[in-house]
Amino acid sequence: MAGGFKLSSLPAFFFHCLIVTFLLLLPRPAMGEPVPPEGMVYIPEGYFQMGASQGREDERPMHFVHTSAFFIGKHEVSNAEYMEFVQATGHAKPEYQDNPDFNGPDQPVVGVSWHDAMAYAAYKGGRLPTEAEWEKAARGNDGRLWPWGEKWAKGFFFYFANVFGTDDNFARTAPVTYYESGASPFGLLNVAGNVWEWCLDWYDEGYYRTSPEFDPQGPEGPGQSKVLRGGSWVNDLDGVQVVRRAHNDPQVKNDIYGFRIVLPAP
Ligand SMILES: [Ca+2]
Numbered sequence: 001m002a003g004g005f006k007l008s009s010l011p012a013f014f015f016h017c018l019i020v021t022f023l024l025l026l027p028r029p030a031m032g033e034p035v036p037p038e039g040m041v042y043i044p045e046g047y048f049q050m051g052a053s054q055g056r057e058d059e060r061p062m063h064f065v066h067t068s069a070f071f072i073g074k075h076e077v078s079n080a081e082y083m084e085f086v087q088a089t090g091h092a093k094p095e096y097q098d099n100p101d102f103n104g105p106d107q108p109v110v111g112v113s114w115h116d117a118m119a120y121a122a123y124k125g126g127r128l129p130t131e132a133e134w135e136k137a138a139r140g141n142d143g144r145l146w147p148w149g150e151k152w153a154k155g156f157f158f159y160f161a162n163v164f165g166t167d168d169n170f171a172r173t174a175p176v177t178y179y180e181s182g183a184s185p186f187g188l189l190n191v192a193g194n195v196w197e198w199c200l201d202w203y204d205e206g207y208y209r210t211s212p213e214f215d216p217q218g219p220e221g222p223g224q225s226k227v228l229r230g231g232s233w234v235n236d237l238d239g240v241q242v243v244r245r246a247h248n249d250p251q252v253k254n255d256i257y258g259f260r261i262v263l264p265a266p
């Protein structure tokens with residue numbers, strides 16, 4: 001029987017197939033996806049739906065935008081994180097650091113201008129997110145208007161975003177790690193509500209009608225005001241939609257503006 005098939009090797013053969021199949025089915029980390037630094041989330045390159053077809057004038061039209069990959073903070077920058085930067089660099093203390101309503105170590109830093117936010121980001125080796133990066137990280141690619149999905153998907157009570165009033169457990173700012181249930185598809189917390197977040201771009205009401213398809217950076221500056229996104233603890237639930245665009249002078253500091261940062265991904 002030279003070269004013939006040995007019946008006795010059949011069980012071994014099937015066993016081998018079983019092992020190979022099992023190994024192929026094991027969950028594996030996505031090929032080549034970089035591990036984010038602590039407290040950050042990896043956002044892969046690709047398209048998403050930006051803006052809203054039936055939103056406010058400056059949110060229209062809904063359009064497809066492609067961003068490169070980046071890392072973005074899972075949370076808004078906290079007082080503890082910002083004060084570390086102040087102590088290390090001698091940068092001016094943010095306002096409200098003596099106000100017990102806002103100075104908890106886990107509460108988001110407020111009382112920071114756009115320039116302060118950029119200085120902190122540079123200290124960390126990054127920058128503020130562009131509007132496009134912020135919105136992609138906040139809503140994913142299915143066009144949703146709230147990070148968790150439909151407006152009332154989580155029920156009547158607001159335990160998924162910090163908006164106006166105390167039904168959500170907080171009269172002013174909530175800890176940056178609160179509201180896990182309101183996380184965005186990429187896992188970001190408090191993109192809707194808590195504090196408005198400074199973005200890199202100058203504001204232009206009609207920008208979406210002419211913005212580029214790839215990595216839009218906002219209109220050429222210098223302009224009058226910088227973009228803020230996501231709404232805050234003084235807005236209602238409609239005011240914290242991920243498509244809402246606010247803007248203000250980059251020097252302004254108040255108790256409803258904070259930020260999160262972006263780091264370059266390899
Ligand atoms: Ca509240």
Ligand SMILES: [Ca+2]
Pocket residue numbers: 076190191192193194195196197229230231
């Ligand atoms: Ca926010």
